[in-house]
Amino acid sequence: MADDDAAEAANLNYWAYWMGALREPQANDRFMADRALTGWDPVTLLRGLARGFVESPGYVDLYAHSLWALLTAHPSLPQASPALAHSLAGRVARILDDGVISSRSRRELGAVHYVLRDQQH
Numbered sequence: 001m002a003d004d005d006a007a008e009a010a011n012l013n014y015w016a017y018w019m020g021a022l023r024e025p026q027a028n029d030r031f032m033a034d035r036a037l038t039g040w041d042p043v044t045l046l047r048g049l050a051r052g053f054v055e056s057p058g059y060v061d062l063y064a065h066s067l068w069a070l071l072t073a074h075p076s077l078p079q080a081s082p083a084l085a086h087s088l089a090g091r092v093a094r095i096l097d098d099g100v101i102s103s104r105s106r107r108e109l110g111a112v113h114y115v116l117r118d119q120q121h
Contacts (some may be wrong), residue, residue, distance in 0.1 A: 016040035019048030068108035089116035
């Protein structure tokens with residue numbers, strides 16, 4: 001997915017489907033090609049990814065990348081749910097402190113942490 005805008009959009013669109021953030025049911029997978037990331041609620045997706053990030057530590061790299069992609073596409077998203085952003089920032093900080101993640105996840109989570117903390121001020 002790295003450096004492939006179509007793949008990044010498909011990833012976020014699929015997560016939105018999986019996490020119940022899509023506004024309409026989908027009859028096929030064409031919705032995943034929507035690069036504009038329309039048709040789903042980013043706050044619902046953020047909540048779902050944050051929950052999965054905490055509950056599925058074995059998939060930290062996948063959640064880290066998806067959180068990074070979502071916050072890259074919607075950098076002001078933490079303002080829509082400050083309590084969630086605060087909680088997620090704490091979890092991200094702990095994972096960064098533990099140091100048991102890939103270098104790519106470390107970079108992406110560093111960017112996520114920056115966006116989450118920046119929105120709190």
